[in-house]
Amino acid sequence: MDISEFYETFFEEAEELLGDMERHLLELDVDEPDSEQLNAIFRAAHSIKGGAGTFGFDVLQHTTHLLENLLDHTRHGELVLRRDIVDTFLEAKDMLHDQLDAYRQGDEPDPEAFERICQTLKQLALDEMGKKVGHDAPGAAPAAKAEPERNPQPESESSGASDGSAEGRLNIALLGIADKDRELLVEELANFGEIIERRGDSSRYEVLLETSTSVDDIEMVMCFIVEPEQLEIVAAGAPAAGVSEAEPTSGSAKSEEESEKGGQQQGEVTAKPPEKTPEQPAKAESGKPAAKAQDKAKAKAKAASGGESSIRVPVNKVDQIINLVGELIITQSMLDQTVSEMDATQAGSLVNGMSLLQRNARDLQEAVMSIRMVPMDYVFSRFPRLVRDLAAKLDKNVELVTEGESTELDKSLTERIIDPLTHLVRNSLDHGIESPDKREAAGKSRTGRLTLSAQHQGGNILIEVKDDGAGLNREKLLAKAEANGVPTAENMSDDDVWQLIFAPGFSTADQVSDVSGRGVGMDVVKRNIQAMGGHVEIQSRQGQGTTTRIVLPLTLAILDGMSIKVGKEMFILPLGTVLESLQPRKEDIYAMAGDDVVMKVRDEYLPVVAVHQALDVSEAETEPTDCIAVIVQGEGRRYALLVDDLIGQQQVVVKNLETNYRKVPGVSAATILGDGSVALILDVTDLHRLSRTKREAQSARRQTTPAKEVEV
Amino acid sequence: MTDLNAASAAATEAHSREFLVFSLGDEEYAIDILKVQEIRGYENVTRIANAPDFIKGVTNLRGVIVPIVDLRIKFHLENVEYGGQTVVIVVNVGERIVGIVVDGVSDVMTLTPEQIKPAPEFGVSLSSDYLSGLGSLEDRMLVLVDIDKLLTSEEMALVDTIDA
Numbered sequence: 001m002d003i004s005e006f007y008e009t010f011f012e013e014a015e016e017l018l019g020d021m022e023r024h025l026l027e028l029d030v031d032e033p034d035s036e037q038l039n040a041i042f043r044a045a046h047s048i049k050g051g052a053g054t055f056g057f058d059v060l061q062h063t064t065h066l067l068e069n070l071l072d073h074t075r076h077g078e079l080v081l082r083r084d085i086v087d088t089f090l091e092a093k094d095m096l097h098d099q100l101d102a103y104r105q106g107d108e109p110d111p112e113a114f115e116r117i118c119q120t121l122k123q124l125a126l127d128e129m130g131k132k133v134g135h136d137a138p139g140a141a142p143a144a145k146a147e148p149e150r151n152p153q154p155e156s157e158s159s160g161a162s163d164g165s166a167e168g169r170l171n172i173a174l175l176g177i178a179d180k181d182r183e184l185l186v187e188e189l190a191n192f193g194e195i196i197e198r199r200g201d202s203s204r205y206e207v208l209l210e211t212s213t214s215v216d217d218i219e220m221v222m223c224f225i226v227e228p229e230q231l232e233i234v235a236a237g238a239p240a241a242g243v244s245e246a247e248p249t250s251g252s253a254k255s256e257e258e259s260e261k262g263g264q265q266q267g268e269v270t271a272k273p274p275e276k277t278p279e280q281p282a283k284a285e286s287g288k289p290a291a292k293a294q295d296k297a298k299a300k301a302k303a304a305s306g307g308e309s310s311i312r313v314p315v316n317k318v319d320q321i322i323n324l325v326g327e328l329i330i331t332q333s334m335l336d337q338t339v340s341e342m343d344a345t346q347a348g349s350l351v352n353g354m355s356l357l358q359r360n361a362r363d364l365q366e367a368v369m370s371i372r373m374v375p376m377d378y379v380f381s382r383f384p385r386l387v388r389d390l391a392a393k394l395d396k397n398v399e400l401v402t403e404g405e406s407t408e409l410d411k412s413l414t415e416r417i418i419d420p421l422t423h424l425v426r427n428s429l430d431h432g433i434e435s436p437d438k439r440e441a442a443g444k445s446r447t448g449r450l451t452l453s454a455q456h457q458g459g460n461i462l463i464e465v466k467d468d469g470a471g472l473n474r475e476k477l478l479a480k481a482e483a484n485g486v487p488t489a490e491n492m493s494d495d496d497v498w499q500l501i502f503a504p505g506f507s508t509a510d511q512v513s514d515v516s517g518r519g520v521g522m523d524v525v526k527r528n529i530q531a532m533g534g535h536v537e538i539q540s541r542q543g544q545g546t547t548t549r550i551v552l553p554l555t556l557a558i559l560d561g562m563s564i565k566v567g568k569e570m571f572i573l574p575l576g577t578v579l580e581s582l583q584p585r586k587e588d589i590y591a592m593a594g595d596d597v598v599m600k601v602r603d604e605y606l607p608v609v610a611v612h613q614a615l616d617v618s619e620a621e622t623e624p625t626d627c628i629a630v631i632v633q634g635e636g637r638r639y640a641l642l643v644d645d646l647i648g649q650q651q652v653v654v655k656n657l658e659t660n661y662r663k664v665p666g667v668s669a670a671t672i673l674g675d676g677s678v679a680l681i682l683d684v685t686d687l688h689r690l691s692r693t694k695r696e697a698q699s700a701r702r703q704t705t706p707a708k709e710v711e712v
Numbered sequence: 713m714t715d716l717n718a719a720s721a722a723a724t725e726a727h728s729r730e731f732l733v734f735s736l737g738d739e740e741y742a743i744d745i746l747k748v749q750e751i752r753g754y755e756n757v758t759r760i761a762n763a764p765d766f767i768k769g770v771t772n773l774r775g776v777i778v779p780i781v782d783l784r785i786k787f788h789l790e791n792v793e794y795g796g797q798t799v800v801i802v803v804n805v806g807e808r809i810v811g812i813v814v815d816g817v818s819d820v821m822t823l824t825p826e827q828i829k830p831a832p833e834f835g836v837s838l839s840s841d842y843l844s845g846l847g848s849l850e851d852r853m854l855v856l857v858d859i860d861k862l863l864t865s866e867e868m869a870l871v872d873t874i875d876a
Contacts, residue, residue, distance in 0.1 A: 327775040569759065615761035660808045661770060661779040662871060664760055672772045678758040690762070 010051045011104050012312065017044040018097050019381065025089055026384040030081050038075035041089075045071055048096065059109045060099045066121040067092045076212075079128050088124055090385070092117055169196065173232040174205045315411065318371050322557055325361075325368045326653040332361045333674035369555060372412070376454040376463070377405035379414050383425055383452060390429045397436050397446050398429060403453035409461050410555040416532055417463065417552065420525040424465040424548050425450065427522075432469030432546050442543060444468065456554075460534075460576070463550040472498055472540040498538040502526040532556065533574070559654050561671070561681065563647040564630065566611045567620035571643075572652055572671055572681040579631045579638065581646060586625050596695075597624075599640040601631060607688060610642040614666055614691035620644055634684035641684070654681065666690040728824040731847065733854060734801060734814040737789040741814075742821065742847060742854040747803045751817055754780075754798040764869050768813065773802065779870060781863070782813040805863045810870060812863075821854065823847045828856065841865075 021044040024037045045068040052061035067089065073079040095117040099109035174185060182205055189195060193211025200206045332354075339347065339354045380402045391398040409417075433439075433448035440446055451466040474497050481488045481500045488500070501522045529536045534552035553559070553576065561572035588600040589608070597608040608629075612620030621627045627642040652671035657664055657680075668683035731742035757769040757780050766785040770777050780800060784792045800811040831843035842862040847854035864871055 323775060330772075330775065617761070655775075655777045657770070657777055660777060660810060661760075662869070665762055667760075670758075670770060670777045672775065672777075675756075676772055677756045678770050678772050678777055680758065680760070 007055060007104075009312070010055055011100060014048050014051060014100050015097075017048050018093055018100070020044050022090065022093055022385055023381055025086055025093065026388060028081070028086060030083055030086060033074070033081055035075060038071070042068065042071040042075050057099075057103050059111075059114050060096065060103065063092065063096055063099060063114065063117055063121075066118060066125070067096070070121060070125055073125075073128075085124065085128070088120060092121060170209045170211060171232075171234045172207045172209055173200075173234075174207070175203065175232065318368075322368050322372065325365050326557075329361050329365055329653065330672045330674070330676065332357055334676050337674050369558065370408075372410050372555065372557070373408035374411050374414055375405060376407045376409055376414070376461075379409075379418055379421060380405050380452055380454075382418070383421075386422065386425060387429065387450060390426065394429060395435060396429065396433055396448060398433055398448045398450055401449060401451045403451065404455045407454040407456060407461060408554075409454075409552070410557070412556060413532055413552060413554075416528065417550070420528045420536075420550070421452075421463070421465065423522075423525050425452070428465060428467040428469065428546065428548075432467040432471075434470050438470075442470075457551070460551050461554055463552065464547055465550075466545065466547040468545040471542045471544055471546050472501070472538070473542065477501065494540075495538075498540055501538070502536075533576075557654055559652050559671075559681065560649070561652045562630075562649050563673075563679070564611075564641075564643040565645040565647055566615070566643050567617040569615075569617055570647065570673065570677075570679045571611070571615075572679050573630065573632065573641070573684070574668075574681065575649060577632045577634055577684050579633055581628055581630045584624050584627065584629045584640070584642075589624050596692075599624075599629060601629075601640065604638070606631065606638050606640045608640045608642060609684075609688050609691045611682075611687070612642070612644075614687050614694060632684045634688070637685070637688075639684060639688050641687070652679075652681070728822050728827075731821050731823060731854065731856065732801065732817065733819050733821050734799070734817045736784055736787055736815055737791075740818070740852060740854050741857050742823075743801075743803065743857050743859045745820060747805065747859050749802045749804050749809065752800050752802065752811075753796070754794055754800050754813055767869065771800075771811065773809065773811070776809060778802065778809050778811050780811040780813060781868065781870065784813065784815065786868070803859055803863070805860050808863075808870075810863050812859075821847070821849065823849070823854075823856075831856075 021041050024041045024044075028034070028037055028041075045064050049061055049064035049068055052058075052064060070079060070089070074081060074085075079085070095113060098113065102109040172189060174182060186195065186198060186207060189207055189209055193209050195207055196210050197208035198206070336354055336358060339350055342350070344351055383402070384400055387398055387400040428450055433450065434442065434444075436446040439448060449468045451464070453464045453466070455462050474494065477497050477500050478488050478492075481503070484503070486500060486503045488497075502525075503523060526536055529550055529552070532552055533556060534550055536551075537549045538546065539549070540546040559572075560575040562575050562578050564571050564573055582601070584599055590598050590600065590605070592598055597610075598605040599608050600606075608624070610622075610624070610627075611617065612622065621642075621644050624642055627644060628646060629640040630643055630646070632639055632641055652673075655670045655672065655678075657667065657670050664680070666683060666687040666689075667680045668686070669681045670678050671681055673679050730745040732745045732748050733740055733742045735741070752773075755771075757771045759769040760767060760779075763769075766782050768780040768782050770779050772778075782792065794813075797816060798813060799815075799817050800813055801817065802809060802811045827849060828845040828847055831840045831845050842858050842865065844856045844858040847856055862868065
């Protein structure tokens with residue numbers, strides 16, 4: 001079997017684990033670390049180490065090993081966390097990520113970087129643990145080295161300080177172990193602490209070990225080598241040990257029931273009490289809280305990761321299913337149409353069957369679409385780190401709040417929204433939120449607040465990036481716009497002024513920093529979001545902050561459409577762009593100079609786009625008053641589209657035209673209608689552009705309604 | 713693409729190849745049969761506005777949107793009609809699927825390397841750039857079309873140009 005087949009799985013898993021690790025590290029409260037979180041971090045490192053070892057990624061294994069050691073001390077409370085230690089851990093995590101990438105590319109990781117991080121970690125271990133050792137417990141001596149080669153299973157963490165860090169003597173009996181193996185085992189045991197006494201023969205060999213490691217952990221490690229039956233571990237007569245280990249049991253009322261759950265190893269230990277130990281009962285029970293903690297940890301790990309109940313599937317497989325289901329839906333509607341033309345009395349069961357099929361097909365489609373949906377957490381989870389690092393770089397205090405992480409969004413969109421969001425977050429940190437001193441002077445708290453939120457709004461998702469910083473500066477924006485040659489007016493509304501920052505090459509930063517300010521940003525953000533079928537708005541109040549709202553469709557694969565008819569051709573308008581439709585009256589249509597036609601809709605003059613003209617449809621209504629005007633909105637502007645007829649509203653599966661053909665002006669994509677024919681989905685803004693260029697070209701032979709007085 | 717062509721050219725030297733023969737007006741053309749995905753009737757084509765006249769539009773090929781090119785119009789043939797006999801050859805060009813409208817499909821021919829002659833500079837309604845040779849078969853002459861080159865060429869306007 002070729003082990004390299006599993007590389008990809010390992011890489012993906014390791015990446016996720018690193019992500020988890022980072023998240024936990026960032027969430028970690030340095031002063032009062034949550035032991036669950038410490039354990040989660042440790043588990044992640046441990047799992048990566050295991051995998052790296054299996055696949056022979058030595059550098060990765062070694063680095064994780066060092067990190068794991070430190071983490072292990074941390075979770076046992078032997079290493080007191082400080083912010084800079086967390087930073088070092090984060091740095092190590094980044095390094096692991098780099099190493100992982102290198103392996104993924106088939107390279108060896110950068111040896112210098114590896115040296116450096118090893119040095120850093122070792123130094124940290126030496127500094128921190130050395131101090132510790134010097135201070136209190138000479139017995140816990142083998143600080144960095146104390147870590148066993150084969151580490152305990154991830155779940156084996158011992159609950160806090162109860163018996164985990166308790167100093168004590170353990171009497172470990174090895175039953176029926178051959179001499180040569182015994183030496184190895186004893187060596188292994190020596191890793192846990194100091195061996196005080198050893199005696200016996202191959203049938204029963206006893207080792208008296210002074211150690212800070214819990215019975216549980218030792219058992220776990222030893223179980224890699226020997227059968228559980230071959231091992232007996234009991235707390236030895238040292239009084240200190242007896243007290244500390246018996247303590248946790250006194251509180252445990254459910255000890256009996258617990259001991260049943262307590263797992264095989266514990267049962268084993270109780271079952272074979274060696275005559276030598278006076279403290280036997282205490283020892284037997286000492287296993288229980290640990291076992292309990294173990295169960296708890298397992299349950300938590302399960303709940304947290306959900307990993308056991310999910311499968312990893314390549315996205316293209318899912319897409320394929322989605323495509324096929326789309327086909328199924330189309331076939332079903334085709335059949336439906338045929339059946340509806342049949343005599344219902346004769347084909348009664350067929351009609352019934354069809355309606356059942358229709359329902360099932362829709363359910364199937366919905367279920368399949370939901371596979372692609374991922375929670376926004378996928379996107380938001382990368383921001384804590386970014387904010388933390390940036391805030392440190394900019395000397396600002398920023399608190400990141402995320403809301404609505406569980407809001408689901410199409411996977412392809414989540415990937416594409418990351419860049420624009422990153423940009424907005426950087427902007428907020430750099431330009432929005434002020435330095436602590438400035439904030440204080442403005443009567444705000446020194447710590448700025450950046451909120452990322454997501455929520456569903458109809459068929460859309462609304463994502464907000466909100467800061468409580470200085471807000472946009474109207475004068476500065478206007479001045480900058482003028483300097484850049486962007487047309488401005490003194491009496492522009494605030495909203496219009498805010499829109500200016502989406503103009504290309506616009507940056508209001510006084511100085512270009514490496515964070516932002518190069519002016520290649522907001523226009524790209526806007527373009528990217530529009531390319532996803534969404535739009536972006538800015539709200540800002542001087543001194544109170546800025547909110548950027550991104551509205552995106554939930555998925556790109558399905559679109560709510562309005563089907564319209566022009567001549568004999570059917571087109572689809574994205575329903576999201578349609579505001580209303582009305583019958584134009586002759587007196588509302590005005591021909592403007594320069595061939596433009598506008599239509600007055602409730603005191604607003606909208607450019608008229610005659611679809612038949614833009615798309616050269618023959619046999620269409622040409623007289624505006626015989627058409628239906630559909631008022632649509634695109635890129636913040638409104639237009640009146642002249643169409644022959646409105647057919648209805650339907651969900652359509654979006655098909656890319658560019659797969660086999662090319663971009664078509666005025667058209668964003670295509671879809672397949674119930675009768676199997678193709679209909680084009682119109683792009684409102686592009687259509688307007690197209691009709692303008694066409695009208696200019698055709699102006700000579702243009703015939704419009706008699707020109708009216710222009711009242712604009 | 714060039715690799716593929718080179719490879720198939722190399723293969724030609726040793727083996728004879730199969731061609732699908734179709735007619736456009738009075739002339740007989742042939743394309744490498746390995747490029748052909750299927751042959752179907754002409755139906756249900758949705759017009760695309762502002763496209764060259766030889767691009768008839770797009771159609772639904774089992775869920776895939778496929779452009780349809782009428783080679784008869786492209787080659788300026790007269791009597792372009794669409795009826796029950798009009799045939800669309802669906803070809804795979806690179807990673808694209810394109811349907812081409814022809815007057816009819818006659819048969820599949822095997823040509824040995826000796827039967828394939830270099831293309832002349834004249835005599836057909838398309839540039840010799842898009843020809844891979846002439847196949848002579850007793851009294852028949854087949855124009856061998858390099859369908860890859862033809863359909864991806866700029867003048868066919870099927871593929872976006874770089875700036876688009």
